[in-house]
Amino acid sequence: MKIGIDKIGFYAPHLYVDMNNLAVARNVEPEKFTIGIGQEKMAIAPITQDPVTLAANAALGMIDEQDKESIDFVIFGTESGIDHSKSAGVYVHRLLGLNPYARTIELKQACYGATAAIQMAKGHVALNPKSKVLVLASDIARYGLNTSGESTQGAGAVALLISADPKILALEDNSAYMTDDIMDFWRPIYSDKAFVDGKFSNEQYILFFQKVWEEYKSKSGLGLADFEAICFHLPYTKMGLKALRTILDQGSEEDQERLLANYKISTIYNKNVGNIYTGSLYLSLLSLLEKMEEMEEGSRIGLFSYGSGAVGEFFTGVLQPNYSSYLNMSQHEELFNSRTEVTVPEYEEIFEKTLPVDGSTIELDIDNDPAVICLSGVQDNMRLYVNKLK
Ligand code: COA
Numbered sequence: 232m233k234i235g236i237d238k239i240g241f242y243a244p245h246l247y248v249d250m251n252n253l254a255v256a257r258n259v260e261p262e263k264f265t266i267g268i269g270q271e272k273m274a275i276a277p278i279t280q281d282p283v284t285l286a287a288n289a290a291l292g293m294i295d296e297q298d299k300e301s302i303d304f305v306i307f308g309t310e311s312g313i314d315h316s317k318s319a320g321v322y323v324h325r326l327l328g329l330n331p332y333a334r335t336i337e338l339k340q341a342c343y344g345a346t347a348a349i350q351m352a353k354g355h356v357a358l359n360p361k362s363k364v365l366v367l368a369s370d371i372a373r374y375g376l377n378t379s380g381e382s383t384q385g386a387g388a389v390a391l392l393i394s395a396d397p398k399i400l401a402l403e404d405n406s407a408y409m410t411d412d413i414m415d416f417w418r419p420i421y422s423d424k425a426f427v428d429g430k431f432s433n434e435q436y437i438l439f440f441q442k443v444w445e446e447y448k449s450k451s452g453l454g455l456a457d458f459e460a461i462c463f464h465l466p467y468t469k470m471g472l473k474a475l476r477t478i479l480d481q482g483s484e485e486d487q488e489r490l491l492a493n494y495k496i497s498t499i500y501n502k503n504v505g506n507i508y509t510g511s512l513y514l515s516l517l518s519l520l521e522k523m524e525e526m527e528e529g530s531r532i533g534l535f536s537y538g539s540g541a542v543g544e545f546f547t548g549v550l551q552p553n554y555s556s557y558l559n560m561s562q563h564e565e566l567f568n569s570r571t572e573v574t575v576p577e578y579e580e581i582f583e584k585t586l587p588v589d590g591s592t593i594e595l596d597i598d599n600d601p602a603v604i605c606l607s608g609v610q611d612n613m614r615l616y617v618n619k620l621k
Contacts, residue, residue, distance in 0.1 A: 234356045235397035235548055237363070239517055240293030241563055242285055243387035243504050245570050245601050246275040248578040253382065256575040264382050269468035269498065273505040275573060276371050276386035278584045279600040279607070282311045283319045283616065286369035287326040287604040290390035292562050294365070298392060299328060301363040304355050305335040308344030308509045310538075311370045312337055313614060315420065323367060326604055326618050341416065342464050343538025344368070345389070345509040346546075352393035353402055364393040370508035372466075375424045376579055383467045385505020389513040398557040399520070400532065400548035405453075407446035408544035409439065416539030423585065432539055433470065439543030440474040440535050447545045455482030459530035459550075460493035460519055464512040464537045467505075468498035471515070474535070496523045503567060512536050521560045528552045569601070586614075 250270050254261040264270055276285070286307060294302070307320035318337035338344045338351070345368030352364035369388035374380030415432035418425045440463075448454060455478070463471025475494055479487045500518035507514060512534060519532070528550055536544045573581065587593055590612050597605040597617065607617045 232357070232360060232395050233397060233401040234353050234395055235393065235401040236391050236399045237394040237397040238293050238298075238392040238557065239399060239513070239520070240289045240390040240559060241387065241500070241514060241517055241566070242289035242292070242602075243274040243507075243566065243570075244276045244280045244285070246277060246573050246581070247272040247503075247570050248275055248573055248575060250382065252575050257377065257381070267469065268382050269472070270382060270502055270505060272503045273382075273384055274386045275578050275581055277581055277600055278586070279595050279597050279605045280386070280602060281313055281606050281614070282309050282369040282371060282388070283313060283322045283614070284602060284604045284606055285371075285386065285388035286319065286367040286390065287323045287616075287618075288602050289369070289388040290323065290327055290365060290367060291603055292559060293390050294327065294392065298363060300330050301361070302329050302365045302392075303333045303359070303362045304352065304364040305329065305333055305367070306348035306351060306364060307335070307337045307367045307369070308339075308348040309337060309369050310339055310341050310344060310418065310508055312339065319369070320367060322614075322616060326616055329365070340542050341538035341540050342466070342508045342511060343536050343542045343544065345513060346536035346538075346544055349391065349393060349402070350406075356393060356395055360395045362394070366391040366393055368507075368510035368513055370510060372506040372508050373424045373582075374427065376582060379429055380425065380427050383506050385507050387504050387507040387510060387514065389507070389510040389517065391513060398551055399554045401551060403531075403547045403549060405447065405451040406544060406546035407443040407450055408542065409443055409446070410542050413541050415541060433473070435539075435541055436470060436537050437474045437477060439537055439541060440545070441477060443535070443543050443545040444478055455479075455486045455490065457531055458490065458533050459526055460497060461490060461533035461535065462497045462512060462515040462519055463535045465498060465501040465506070465515050466511065468502050471498070471535070493519060493523065509538070517563070520554065521558055521563060525555050526550055528554075
């Protein structure tokens with residue numbers, strides 16, 4: 232039985248800052264951010280968007296009434312969870328009006344969370360072929376103003392529907408994964424900003440990629456010639472390129488050209504959104520699927536997932552017939568075209584605005600947020616969410 236991605240949705244908040252302007256404000260050459268890091272625009276979450284609303288908005292445009300009945304498992308991958316106890320997925324379950332007879336959980340392992348969710352979903356569908364699993368990958372990347380990680384922030388969510396007989400990408404069984412206890416990036420529970428050893432995280436990302444790639448090759452007997460494209464977890468778009476370059480000499484000139492050209496296409500969305508942590512790999516996949524001319528049915532796509540701390544995995548999927556007719560391209564194009572640019576001082580003000588942590592009540596103005604699902608306030612230590620369509 233084929234199991235894989237049946238639908239894929241995406242949402243980013245409507246505000247962004249231009250990386251050229253951020254560079255000027257931080258007194259660095261714009262090319263450092265646009266070429267050295269490889270980012271053009273960075274999505275900014277207003278206070279009315281949090282990981283719950285971003286995920287709900289991503290799924291809202293993707294699922295239909297039949298999906299709402301068939302989804303019996305919701306897995307929310309995030310490293311910016313809003314509660315130590317309750318799963319962010321439970322809020323989304325209600326906001327989307329899903330079938331109550333569903334399991335809902337939250338999974339965490341830095342940017343690897345959504346990949347763990349997909350693998351768990353695959354196992355669930357293998358045992359329950361009629362089930363559909365809603366995987367949500369949602370994060371707000373915060374390093375802090377004037378930090379070296381600032382240029383690699385972002386916000387957004389990807390929603391994936393995992394089912395039998397998927398219409399977009401059938402996941403293959405060969406996969407290679409590894410764990411090593413390292414401190415390249417972490418966020419203690421008392422901090423709303425991440426701590427990072429940037430250079431070390433770059434090195435470890437590449438090392439993990441090389442190790443799982445070698446392990447994958449020995450398990451599968453496949454090599455670069457068998458891949459139409461390889462998508463990467465993209466904390467910033469130069470990162471995947473650095474890793475890809477280290478194995479390119481294993482392929483022919485034609486393989487190298489194809490993989491480099493397709494890599495570029497797989498970074499278009501990420502360049503314009505920034506780091507969305509656990510959703511980044513799947514935003515890159517979406518970019519490849521939506522920005523590339525129709526790829527041949529049966530083409531194999533590699534996926535490299537990396538979550539600091541660290542866990543890495545290389546796995547693959549095969550494109551299904553007419554996959555492009557099941558994508559929501561126009562919806563995503565509209566999302567990108569209708570965004571509003573903010574100045575650097577405006578971004579700084581939004582960044583510093585946080586919710587009360589002393590139990591006080593706050594009512595938020597959701598009229599300026601075009602999203603359907605918003606955070607409308609906090610009362611008695613509870614976040615209040617609204618779906619404007621209900
Ligand atoms: N024109 C073109 N490129 C330029 C440039 C210019 N004027 N100035 C600098 N650069 C290049 C540098 O050469 C470097 O490229 P390289 O890595 O290919 O050598 C790149 O821009 C970044 O410069 P660097 O000095 O390394 O940046 P930094 O010290 O500010 O840190 C990160 C960059 C990514 C380490 C930092 O943003 C970070 O810690 N981010 C969060 C962690 C992360 O994303 N880790 C990834 C693995 S999960």
